[in-house]
Amino acid sequence: MNAHQSLAIGQPIQTSEAISPAMTESDAMVRFAGISKTYPAYRGKPGVKALQDIDFAIPRGSITGVIGRSGAGKSSLVRLINGLEKPTTGRVIVDNRDISALAGRELRLAQRSIGMIFQHFNLLSSRTAADNVALPLEIAGWGKADTKARVAELLALVGIADKHDRYPSELSGGQKQRVGIARALATRPSVLLSDEATSALDPQTTRAILDLLASINRELGVTIVLITHEMSVVRQLAKEVVVLDAGHVVESGHVADIFTHPRHPITQSFLAEVIGDSLPVSLASRIVPEPVAGGQAVIRVQVRGAGAGDTLVARLARELDLDVALLSARIDEISGQHVGSLVLGIPVGIFGGEDAVTRTFAWLSRYQFPAERLGHVA
Amino acid sequence: MSPELINLIIQATGETLFMVGTAALLGTVFGLPLGVFLATSRKGELFAAPAINGVLGVIVNATRSTPFIILVVAIIPFTRLVAGTSIGSTAAIVPLTIASTPFIARLVEAAIREVDGGLIETASSFGASPIQIVLKVLIPEALPGLLLALTLAVVSLLGYSAMVGAVGGGGLGDLGIRYGYQRFMPEMMLAVVVVLIALVQLVQSAGDYLARRVNRRLRHR
Numbered sequence: 001m002n003a004h005q006s007l008a009i010g011q012p013i014q015t016s017e018a019i020s021p022a023m024t025e026s027d028a029m030v031r032f033a034g035i036s037k038t039y040p041a042y043r044g045k046p047g048v049k050a051l052q053d054i055d056f057a058i059p060r061g062s063i064t065g066v067i068g069r070s071g072a073g074k075s076s077l078v079r080l081i082n083g084l085e086k087p088t089t090g091r092v093i094v095d096n097r098d099i100s101a102l103a104g105r106e107l108r109l110a111q112r113s114i115g116m117i118f119q120h121f122n123l124l125s126s127r128t129a130a131d132n133v134a135l136p137l138e139i140a141g142w143g144k145a146d147t148k149a150r151v152a153e154l155l156a157l158v159g160i161a162d163k164h165d166r167y168p169s170e171l172s173g174g175q176k177q178r179v180g181i182a183r184a185l186a187t188r189p190s191v192l193l194s195d196e197a198t199s200a201l202d203p204q205t206t207r208a209i210l211d212l213l214a215s216i217n218r219e220l221g222v223t224i225v226l227i228t229h230e231m232s233v234v235r236q237l238a239k240e241v242v243v244l245d246a247g248h249v250v251e252s253g254h255v256a257d258i259f260t261h262p263r264h265p266i267t268q269s270f271l272a273e274v275i276g277d278s279l280p281v282s283l284a285s286r287i288v289p290e291p292v293a294g295g296q297a298v299i300r301v302q303v304r305g306a307g308a309g310d311t312l313v314a315r316l317a318r319e320l321d322l323d324v325a326l327l328s329a330r331i332d333e334i335s336g337q338h339v340g341s342l343v344l345g346i347p348v349g350i351f352g353g354e355d356a357v358t359r360t361f362a363w364l365s366r367y368q369f370p371a372e373r374l375g376h377v378a
Numbered sequence: 379m380s381p382e383l384i385n386l387i388i389q390a391t392g393e394t395l396f397m398v399g400t401a402a403l404l405g406t407v408f409g410l411p412l413g414v415f416l417a418t419s420r421k422g423e424l425f426a427a428p429a430i431n432g433v434l435g436v437i438v439n440a441t442r443s444t445p446f447i448i449l450v451v452a453i454i455p456f457t458r459l460v461a462g463t464s465i466g467s468t469a470a471i472v473p474l475t476i477a478s479t480p481f482i483a484r485l486v487e488a489a490i491r492e493v494d495g496g497l498i499e500t501a502s503s504f505g506a507s508p509i510q511i512v513l514k515v516l517i518p519e520a521l522p523g524l525l526l527a528l529t530l531a532v533v534s535l536l537g538y539s540a541m542v543g544a545v546g547g548g549g550l551g552d553l554g555i556r557y558g559y560q561r562f563m564p565e566m567m568l569a570v571v572v573v574l575i576a577l578v579q580l581v582q583s584a585g586d587y588l589a590r591r592v593n594r595r596l597r598h599r
Contacts, residue, residue: 082503084499084502084503105507107505108505108506108507109505110505111502111503111504111505112504112505114503116500116503118496118500120496122494122496122497122499122500124497124515124518124519125519126518126519126521126592127518135501135504135514136504136505138514139501139504139505139506139507139510139514140504140505187504
């Protein structure tokens with residue numbers, strides 16, 4: 001594990017074509033150029049460097065995940081996109097407009113093309129579902145008849161047309177978030193920001209809300225930015241991902257690329273959340289560091305890529321003529337790519353000979369499967 | 379009790395309702411914006427103006443800590459300037475309004491602060507102006523609290539209005555002192571107290587009912 005992590009230190013940030021700052025102006029829906037955000041010291045609290053050296057672009061029409069632990073700078077990032085905060089340095093371009101340079105009425109007009117949904121829904125308890133959806137339209141000065149028609153259309157779009165006159169206190173979490181989504185889409189924004197929008201929902205409801213967001217992206221072409229600390233959300237929905245850690249972008253690119261070849265320890269730890277890198281308890285308790293004569297060497301093999309690892313055990317056993325034991329396996333799929341690990345038991349000779357182990361490592365490295373020895377079992 | 383005395387009670391009740399009603403109305407007209415401003419003008423808030431907020435806070439506190447009867451006497455010149463006289467129910471409205479405005483403002487401030495800050499951020503993210511946020515988010519969301527605040531203010535004003543009776547303000551307090559106390563008419567004193575209790579009950583029940591009606595947070599099917 002540690003040997004594996006040390007690989008990432010000092011490596012350049014992994015950036016693929018699609019999400020790089022080099023993307024042409026019109027292809028980018030949101031572009032961060034030289035952004036840093038520092039909160040000044042206040043009332044004895046020291047200043048905080050929330051974001052530093054942020055340069056990336058979110059492709060138009062994409063679903064892009066921004067993933068990070070709490071305190072990584074996700075909230076600051078999202079508040080820069082919708083202009084609720086100004087960067088300390090740099091510019092934020094949203095839909096070809098420098099939102100960081102706008103203020104007052106101009107900013108408020110620009111904000112109407114940026115929708116946002118929230119973890120705790122943030123619905124007005126004093127308004128019905130329909131009136132909540134109507135709020136941004138009232139703010140934008142729409143007429144009564146237009147508003148009414150648009151609200152009905154939106155509630156139908158998010159699948160809760162029957163909840164028109166219900167108050168938030170009468171709705172379930174999933175229904176409240178649907179109202180939130182309808183409200184965010186009311187003014188036909190080009191970007192939808194989702195700030196941990198499913199973090200307060202159960203897994204089944206989360207799935208339904210993510211499906212709804214996917215269909216909105218598909219049918220309306222709205223660019224969706226998913227701010228989240230949950231790997232499962234990025235995996236289910238996003239095609240692009242930006243990994244934030246301590247105010248820096250540590251990796252960005254296609255979800256499939258980033259998570260099949262994670263370089264930064266933070267990315268690896270997010271990946272571990274879905275594929276799991278812990279061993280079964282009964283196996284872990286038996287592992288000892290020294291070779292056991294007549295026992296097995298325990299080797300973890302990382303599996304990455306489409307169809308990778310399907311026949312690995314069979315081929316290894318056949319080509320090296322070994323009795324390979326499959327001790328544990330966990331393989332999942334992210335954006336069509338297999339990601340996971342196999343834990344194999346390779347026989348050690350009765351006098352402690354490691355010939356088979358050496359040949360196994362050579363074979364694995366020939367086929368470019370990263371592998372590490374975890375220890376030995378009897 | 380003689381019909382004359384009953385007429386006196388009815389007339390005094392009318393005076394009290396006039397004083398309290400007008401003072402509550404004026405107190406709300408001045409106190410509501412003041413309370414909203416107090417709740418939204420600290421550093422980093424909607425109408426951030428920390429210096430003005432601080433000054434207003436001191437003035438509000440000073441007014442609230444001055445005993446009402448002293449306030450009434452102290453502002454007699456001002457009362458005369460505004461109402462043309464310092465005696466009678468109309469004149470009493472001036473000190474009642476001045477006493478109720480900071481009281482209502484503080485209650486409004488507390489009710490507005492109860493509104494989830496996330497809602498302000500939400501409305502801002504839709505491009506709502508600060509005024510729109512106050513009118514469409516803060517006040518509607520705080521309405522149950524505001525109604526209870528107003529109820530409390532009216533009940534306090536009923537008490538204060540009995541006090542202005544002592545300085546020639548008219549109303550039930552005046553009646554109670556002149557007839558009940560100075561003329562030793564215990565039945566008059568009792569009648570005045572009963573009417574005041576009934577008024578407080580009525581106001582409180584009406585306020586509670588309205589606050590419950592508009593409170594959607596607690597309403598479940």
